[in-house]
Each structure stands twice: as C-alpha cells, then as structure tokens.
Amino acid sequence: MQFPDDGNGDMLKAMAESGMDLNQVLALDFYLVFEDKTKAEQALAALLASEMDGEAELNLNDLDQWELIVCLHMLPDHAAITAKEKELDKFAKKFGGYNDGWGVMQHQDGDDEFADHDHHCDDHCGHSH
Template identity: 25%
Template sequence: MNFPNDVDGDVLRRLDDSGFDFSKTWEIDFNVDFNSWPPSQEALNILEKEYGAIEIFEPEEESDGYVLFNITSIVSYELIVDTQRKASSLVSTFGGVCESWGVLH
C-alpha cells in the first residue's frame, strides 16, 4: 500500500508491514490534547456531541491529560487525517488539537 510521507503515513506503513487487515472494521482511538488543563466543559460537550462517548484521562506524573474518543471504521489515511482535522477544528478555540490516534490489533 502507498501512504503519504508524513507521521500518519508512517504509522499506516508500520501497520501494513505488521500484517494489519485494512479490509476489516476496527475501533480507532483518537486523542485530543489541550494546552491547559482541565479542558472547558464546552469543549468536552462539543466532542461528545460530534463523536459520542468520550473518556477523560487526567494528567499523571509523566503524561499530560487528554480526551479520547473512538470511531469504528475501516482504517484509511483519509479517515485518519479528516477526523484529526475536524476534531482539531471543533476545539481549537479552546486550545485543543487532535494529532494522535491508534488502533489495537
């Protein structure tokens, strides 16, 4: 498979190299980071309205806090990039950005 030469493309290439089945539906986790903690309730409400259930992970000693949401879909570069772009756009005025994702296989 061919993926763009960027961070998301690199992750997809590693998945492909490991035998990941891109024809199956997977639960994809997206993380939303905020430049100040805790995020506003309004930002959380916007994410929940758009993506359904969210999970809030409080900051710990070695990690900042973040908000997680899932999408169940076939994994594709377009879905990953579009979802990150949309989520970031929804919460950018609250200091939020979605730049990381993952899938367990």
C-alpha cells in the same frame, strides 16, 4: 499497498506490516489535549452532545495535560484519518486544545488481553508523548 510519505502513512504501513487488515473497520483512538481541565470537560460534553458515532473519555496524561480520547470505528484510510484529525483539531481549538495524533490497539475485537480501555503506546502507535 502504497502509503503516503507522512506520519499517517507511516502508521498505516506499520499496521499493515504487523498483519492488521486495513480493509476492515477498526477502533481508532484520536487524542485531543487540553491544558485546562474545565475546557477539556466542556469539550467532552460538547462531543457527547454532538452526532458523533463513537466513544470518548477524559484522562490526565503523563505530562499533566488533560487528554480527551475519541474512539471512532472506521476504515483505516489515509484520507479519512487525515480529514478526521483536521476536524477534531478544529473542534479542540474552540476549547483551547489541539489534536495530538491517533493510535490503534494492535488487538481488536475478540481479544481479551485488551478488553479494558487502557491505551498502551507501542511501535504501532501514532500517539506521541
């Protein structure tokens, strides 16, 4: 399988090499970062009120920034992921934020080890801090 030579392509290649099936729907986490808590909360409210089919949670990250994690169940397709990143970046900018990449839990449905929703960055994570 060929992957474009960019960050998303590298991430998908690493996922494939780790044995993940890129032909099945996976839970992908997109990260939106905000400096201001009030604006981050407004973005979360707007996201929850939208037609988005997914989950969202707001956390304070290690850099004291407000991180809105948007979990979407979708095929890990390069074009679809790139388009979703652009869409979410445009959305975040309305609230003074920006898209900060995406990641995927290496262990998906049925794996009790990652039953909680904590994100653990590893070699297969496109989320940069």
